[in-house]
Amino acid sequence: MTMIQALRSALDVTMARDAKVVVFGEDVGYFGGVFRVTEGLQAKYGKSRCFDAPISEGGLVGVAIGMAGYGLRPVVEIQFADYVYPATDQIVSEAARMRYRSAGDFTAPVTIRMPCGGGIYGGQTHSQSPEAFFTHVCGLRTVMPSNPYDAKGLLIAAIECNDPVIFLEPKRLYNGPFDGHHERPVVPWSRHPLGMVPEGWYKLPIDAASIFRPGKELTVLAYGTMVWVAACAAEETGIDAEVIDLRALWPMDLETVLASVRKTGRCVVVHEATRTSGFGAELAALVQEHCFHHLEAPIERVTGWDTPYPHAQEWDYFPGPGRVGEAFKRAMEA
Amino acid sequence: MSEYPPLRLHVPEPTGRPGQATDFGYLRLSPAGAVRRPAVDTSHFDTQDLSYALVRVLDDEGQAVGPWAPQLDAATLERGLRAMMKTRIFDARMLIAQRQKKLSFYMQCLGEEAIAVAHSFALENGDMCFPTYRQQGLLLARDDVSMVEMMCQLMSNVRDPLKGRQLPVMYSMKRAGFFSVSGNLATQFTQAVGWGMASAIAGDTRIASGWIGDGSTAESDFHTALTFAHVYRAPVILNVVNNQWAISTFQAIAGGETTTFAARGVGCGIASLRVDGNDFLAVHAASAWAAERARRNFGPTLIEWVTYRAGPHSTSDDPSKYRPADDWQRFPLGDPIARLKAHLIGIGHWSEAQHEQTKRELEAEVAAAQKEAERHGTLLDGQIPSAATMFEGVYEDMPAHLRRQRQQLGV
Ligand SMILES: Cc1ncc(C[n+]2csc(CCOP(=O)(O)OP(=O)(O)O)c2C)c(N)n1
Numbered sequence: 020m021t022m023i024q025a026l027r028s029a030l031d032v033t034m035a036r037d038a039k040v041v042v043f044g045e046d047v048g049y050f051g052g053v054f055r056v057t058e059g060l061q062a063k064y065g066k067s068r069c070f071d072a073p074i075s076e077g078g079l080v081g082v083a084i085g086m087a088g089y090g091l092r093p094v095v096e097i098q099f100a101d102y103v104y105p106a107t108d109q110i111v112s113e114a115a116r117m118r119y120r121s122a123g124d125f126t127a128p129v130t131i132r133m134p135c136g137g138g139i140y141g142g143q144t145h146s147q148s149p150e151a152f153f154t155h156v157c158g159l160r161t162v163m164p165s166n167p168y169d170a171k172g173l174l175i176a177a178i179e180c181n182d183p184v185i186f187l188e189p190k191r192l193y194n195g196p197f198d199g200h201h202e203r204p205v206v207p208w209s210r211h212p213l214g215m216v217p218e219g220w221y222k223l224p225i226d227a228a229s230i231f232r233p234g235k236e237l238t239v240l241a242y243g244t245m246v247w248v249a250a251c252a253a254e255e256t257g258i259d260a261e262v263i264d265l266r267a268l269w270p271m272d273l274e275t276v277l278a279s280v281r282k283t284g285r286c287v288v289v290h291e292a293t294r295t296s297g298f299g300a301e302l303a304a305l306v307q308e309h310c311f312h313h314l315e316a317p318i319e320r321v322t323g324w325d326t327p328y329p330h331a332q333e334w335d336y337f338p339g340p341g342r343v344g345e346a347f348k349r350a351m352e353a
Numbered sequence: 354m355s356e357y358p359p360l361r362l363h364v365p366e367p368t369g370r371p372g373q374a375t376d377f378g379y380l381r382l383s384p385a386g387a388v389r390r391p392a393v394d395t396s397h398f399d400t401q402d403l404s405y406a407l408v409r410v411l412d413d414e415g416q417a418v419g420p421w422a423p424q425l426d427a428a429t430l431e432r433g434l435r436a437m438m439k440t441r442i443f444d445a446r447m448l449i450a451q452r453q454k455k456l457s458f459y460m461q462c463l464g465e466e467a468i469a470v471a472h473s474f475a476l477e478n479g480d481m482c483f484p485t486y487r488q489q490g491l492l493l494a495r496d497d498v499s500m501v502e503m504m505c506q507l508m509s510n511v512r513d514p515l516k517g518r519q520l521p522v523m524y525s526m527k528r529a530g531f532f533s534v535s536g537n538l539a540t541q542f543t544q545a546v547g548w549g550m551a552s553a554i555a556g557d558t559r560i561a562s563g564w565i566g567d568g569s570t571a572e573s574d575f576h577t578a579l580t581f582a583h584v585y586r587a588p589v590i591l592n593v594v595n596n597q598w599a600i601s602t603f604q605a606i607a608g609g610e611t612t613t614f615a616a617r618g619v620g621c622g623i624a625s626l627r628v629d630g631n632d633f634l635a636v637h638a639a640s641a642w643a644a645e646r647a648r649r650n651f652g653p654t655l656i657e658w659v660t661y662r663a664g665p666h667s668t669s670d671d672p673s674k675y676r677p678a679d680d681w682q683r684f685p686l687g688d689p690i691a692r693l694k695a696h697l698i699g700i701g702h703w704s705e706a707q708h709e710q711t712k713r714e715l716e717a718e719v720a721a722a723q724k725e726a727e728r729h730g731t732l733l734d735g736q737i738p739s740a741a742t743m744f745e746g747v748y749e750d751m752p753a754h755l756r757r758q759r760q761q762l763g764v
Pocket residue numbers: 485487536537538565566567568569570596598599600662666
């Protein structure tokens with residue numbers, strides 16, 4: 020399956036298993052979503068389970084919270100992560116804090132899906148990676164898969180989770196893995212083992228990292244598209260990097276990260292999002308706090324620049340394997 | 354030289370500032386009994402005139418007149434009066450407790466008691482209200498809600514059901530159909546619509562009731578809620594409590610000048626009423642009408658309740674800095690308790706003596722509840738929930754980082 024098909028399968032499987040799961044968003048119903056993730060769901064489950072919504076992100080999340088208060092499990096689609104900001108109040112002030120402020124009287128088991136990330140000539144408002152806005156919010160879970168298998172297992176876990184989940188989907192990975200070599204044709208998921216996705220129900224733990232590429236010389240902390248870029252940089256530099264795919268950004272699997280850094284003594288953090296106060300800052304701080312005596316080099320961060328995501332300069336902005344490889348070398352030379 | 358005079362920015366002002374008298378002519382009042390009562394399956398279009406008029410039942414002599422006069426028996430009206438009195442006495446008592454530093458903060462609903470109390474009488478068990486911080490009457494009207502529990506929340510003591518996590522008055526009581534109150538204005542208005550949509554998705558017969566103040570209608574969630582309620586024909590009552598003030602800001606700054614908040618509903622395709630919020634009978638009748646509409650799947654109703662915020666905005670507010678001291682006395686719709694009392698006396702089901710007696714009983718009841726609540730502690734004596742509970746409930750299960758932080762605090 021492609022990542023799109025895997026996500027659709029996750030929705031299909033949970034909707035079939037649990038009548039409380041409802042799916043809605045802009046263009047999500049009849050049309051099946053601008054990326055086709057919800058295609059066929061309305062025809063199969065009816066308009067009261069999968070439906071089109073007005074263009075109001077605050078409204079989508081706000082009504083979802085009310086539905087969750089009733090006892091449903093809403094899955095909301097924000098058309099692009101770049102357009103989640105109108106819903107910030109409902110996400111930060113309401114969904115994230117509902118359980119806490121009501122001492123469990125009400126909860127908000129809402130899943131908020133949103134395509135994120137660049138590499139598609141999306142310009143300023145179809146490329147952003149806003150994960151750090153959400154990892155900073157207590158009460159939220161923030162998740163980002165890097166392949167179809169994980170995408171399905173994590174989305175099912177997100178929908179079944181009783182905490183609100185921000186589910187970020189790197190749209191550059193929707194149809195095939197992408198290692199940053201934009202000059203090469205995309206290899207479809209059908210030719211990749213991680214595109215082998217079981218039809219039925221399965222889920223992955225919502226707070227576990229995976230070791231994407233085992234290695235001995237340095238640890239790379241990455242998620243989403245950058246997992247593929249980091250693995251590519253390892254091959255191209257010949258540096259035996261251990262690439263960890265965080266999958267769950269926050270709360271995260273710190274143990275797997277620390278065990279790796281303690282083993283390698285070097286750490287490079289990679290993300291597409293802008294650098295300052297990005298999630299990489301938290302990762303670097305955690306690693307130095309817990310692995311100070313094991314570190315043999317300063318922790319490197321390779322990220323998007325502190326600029327809005329440009330259009331024409333896409334490949335100067337995107338942290339591709341060249342830039343990531345340079346950071347590997349700096350970490351090894353230090 | 355331009356042929357046009359220079360443009361000027363219009364900034365609305367209330368007619369009455371401290372030392373002056375408010376001209377309440379801006380309120381579009383209708384005589385009691387004058388406004389028609391359409392069938393519950395009416396279209397939003399047919400409520401256009403109602404959204405600029407004022408549904409009233411009790412006239413100046415305390416008689417119930419016109420098509421909206423509900424067929425309520427005297428016992429129900431007596432219960433309503435009692436619940437309003439209880440709400441006022443509860444507020445007064447908690448105001449004093451705040452001054453004594455037994456709680457940090459309080460918000461009264463003085464003058465607005467009829468709206469929440471009569472509305473709650475028109476709902477059924479299982480319906481869900483999405484209140485603001487000024488609908489304590491929804492809870493105090495219910496016999497199955499203990500004042501002690503509410504006071505424990507206000508005092509953030511060891512029996513506080515919200516474990517000391519929330520500001521006073523931000524109650525949450527699912528079992529009483531009272532959704533968790535948020536400090537962020539207007540958010541719950543949209544959530545109410547979602548709850549109603551969920552009930553429709555589930556094929557249930559329960560309805561939602563959303564609440565918002567005049568000032569907060571300017572938040573985007575107000576508009577959002579109306580749009581979603583209309584689009585999905587959600588079984589929800591959208592209540593706008595127009596008490597003329599948002600802290601120091603007159604309702605004209607919220608967009609009330611030369612128009613009404615009810616009219617917004619019609620513009621969004623929602624049947625809308627504008628109702629005398631200090632008239633217990635009118636509140637009950639309009640609420641019951643809207644509830645019936647929702648339950649019969651005819652869709653949402655918006656109701657603007659015209660009332661007056663008689664007290665300070667909160668214990669942190671001093672209204673004498675921005676409005677006339679005698680404003681409430683001059684407000685044409687009076688006091689909801691006095692008006693229902695006059696009606697009940699007029700129909701021979703109440704007396705001054707009964708009123709005084711009931712007041713004394715309720716004062717004793719509230720005082721006893723306070724004594725009981727204080728046994729579990731107040732902010733003043735520091736008997737508060739343990740610091741360890743601060744880390745619980747952020748997530749369903751406590752993640753490792755919160756366990757570490759709890760350890761760091763040493764609790
Ligand atoms: C989003 C947001 N902005 C500002 C505030 C601060 N605030 C608290 S109450 C209030 C006034 C609300 O007035 P209104 O909606 O008319 O309700 P009322 O207090 O009159 O019942 C304001 C501005 C807030 N709580 N939330």
